[in-house]
Amino acid sequence: MKEKIYTIPINDAFSQDCECPLCTLEKQQENDSISFMLSPALMEPDKRIDTNEKGFCRRHFGMLYNARENVLGVSLIIETHIQIQMEKLNKLITGSRKGIEADAGMNALKNLAGSVTKPATTTNKFIDSAVSFLDELDARCEICERIERIMERYADVTIWMYFKDPAFMEKVKSGKGFCLPHYKLLLKTAKEQLSPKQCAVFVNDLNDLMTSNMNRILEDVQWFSQKFDYRNKEASWENSKDAIPRSIEKLTSYGNFK
Ligand SMILES: [Zn+2]
Ligand SMILES: [Zn+2]
Numbered sequence: 001m002k003e004k005i006y007t008i009p010i011n012d013a014f015s016q017d018c019e020c021p022l023c024t025l026e027k028q029q030e031n032d033s034i035s036f037m038l039s040p041a042l043m044e045p046d047k048r049i050d051t052n053e054k055g056f057c058r059r060h061f062g063m064l065y066n067a068r069e070n071v072l073g074v075s076l077i078i079e080t081h082i083q084i085q086m087e088k089l090n091k092l093i094t095g096s097r098k099g100i101e102a103d104a105g106m107n108a109l110k111n112l113a114g115s116v117t118k119p120a121t122t123t124n125k126f127i128d129s130a131v132s133f134l135d136e137l138d139a140r141c142e143i144c145e146r147i148e149r150i151m152e153r154y155a156d157v158t159i160w161m162y163f164k165d166p167a168f169m170e171k172v173k174s175g176k177g178f179c180l181p182h183y184k185l186l187l188k189t190a191k192e193q194l195s196p197k198q199c200a201v202f203v204n205d206l207n208d209l210m211t212s213n214m215n216r217i218l219e220d221v222q223w224f225s226q227k228f229d230y231r232n233k234e235a236s237w238e239n240s241k242d243a244i245p246r247s248i249e250k251l252t253s254y255g256n257f258k
Helices: 004-015 021-038 045-054 058-066 071-104 108-117 122-139 142-164 166-173 180-193 196-226 243-252
Strands: none
Touching: 004 021, 004 142, 004 166, 021 058, 021 071, 021 142, 021 180, 045 071, 045 142, 058 071, 058 142, 071 122, 142 166, 142 180, 142 196, 166 196, 180 196, 180 243, 196 243
């Protein structure tokens, strides 16, 4: 038996009328993660080891700040994160300082030749290591990584329930499908988790669901555009009034729409 902590929220999310039930679950997880980060727990220095190391992406730093809760906690998270990361960056900077200064004083002939060949100067080596350090820092986010782990689990349990519970299978099939990022997640999970035959059955069903619902959303967007034609001014909006946020969600997962 798969854990109820997963099956209950999955059943709830799939009972809602939405463009992607996995987006509903992810949004809950994101909000929970933000609340956890803002809780008193992270006021303790030893609880901030992960956030010191990873920090947050632009979206999640923004959400932490915009919550306007536990502002001191957010300040402490940022403070120790900067300290830890600057320690690493300073090591790279001071380790290369002399070499960069020497490069800055190189003679004209060597400089001219180097403009063409891009030699392995200390400066270029420093740039490469600083860029890879910054790339790595950029790619990490405590909240994104937490959500990713949980969403993998949700995808896993969703597929398990699909074959275990006929009522759930019906619910999925009569739903509106998934956004493209969660379609991708389900495809990857199916390949990992299912036998070849079961995987084919699932992928077939999923593809039918996705093509018919992507067509539906396309028609909604098309009608939205056509409503700008004066001849359609008096015609009904049908389902197109919110076609833009729904289609963006379908393409990229949920966002912050006003
Ligand atoms: Zn989604
Ligand atoms: Zn993030």
